[in-house]
């Protein structure tokens with residue numbers, strides 16, 4: 001990759017393939033994924049169930065080896081979990097350590113990164129304040145609601161100051177009102193921190209509301225069906241943005257693409 005490209009492209013996924021080889025028949029999950037995410041962009045990934053969204057994210061996070069192709073973060077090939085990446089998963093209950101306090105949970109990756117103690121304190125304070133949990137630092141995760149636990153997971157990712165933040169259906173397990181609040185939290189943190197975000201969701205409305213671009217995946221074996229630019233005003237508001245005619249158009253377009261994907265349409269085939 002050229003120097004100019006590394007300055008603007010945070011994440012480069014090129015010719016990515018993944019086939020699971022197990023005891024039975026091999027499962028070709030990802031056939032060919034190629035896309036770039038510019039530094040500071042917020043990109044959502046949607047697709048039919050079983051399309052390979054989680055597989056993609058795990059390959060990007062360096063948690064799963066690919067069968068071919070490569071993932072490049074800040075110009076360096078990803079071969080294992082890279083230092084500049086943080087991941088927030090759906091299962092907040094399992095991703096936080098119950099025997100540690102909220103503060104200690106947020107601090108742990110910073111200790112592993114060998115951040116000096118004074119900086120750790122500041123980063124933890126700032127991250128907890130950013131997610132509205134300054135008063136809950138001494139609580140244990142099991143004393144908090146699901147939405148609060150997910151905010152702890154977000155604080156932990158943010159405190160780490162990642163170059164790229166990966167989110168895998170992070171709000172699937174919380175109620176609708178909490179989900180709306182968390183969506184706005186992600187947008188505001190993204191704007192404030194300038195972090196690059198790759199966000200997997202099965203919720204079309206959520207993808208259109210959050211993103212600058214929505215990557216719609218085909219069904220398995222996965223390719224990109226369409227890269228949809230979300231040309232909504234940058235200032236998003238749960239009520240106003242979602243009532244814009246353009247929001248409805250984009251939502252409809254992504255919905256139709258997913259219906260086509262479910263029927264097995266692929267790029268270049270009729271109807272796409």
Ligand SMILES: Nc1ncnc2c1ncn2[C@@H]1O[C@H](COP(=O)(O)OP(=O)(O)OP(=O)(O)O)[C@@H](O)[C@H]1O
Pocket residue numbers: 020022027029047048049050051052053054055056202220
């Ligand atoms: N460890 C594994 N071994 C074999 N096949 C697997 C494994 N993990 C996932 N798969 C298969 O790979 C395909 C893609 O799975 P993946 O979980 O990535 O899809 P997804 O788009 O995230 O699905 P969902 O939206 O339902 O969460 C599926 O057919 C799944 O059964």
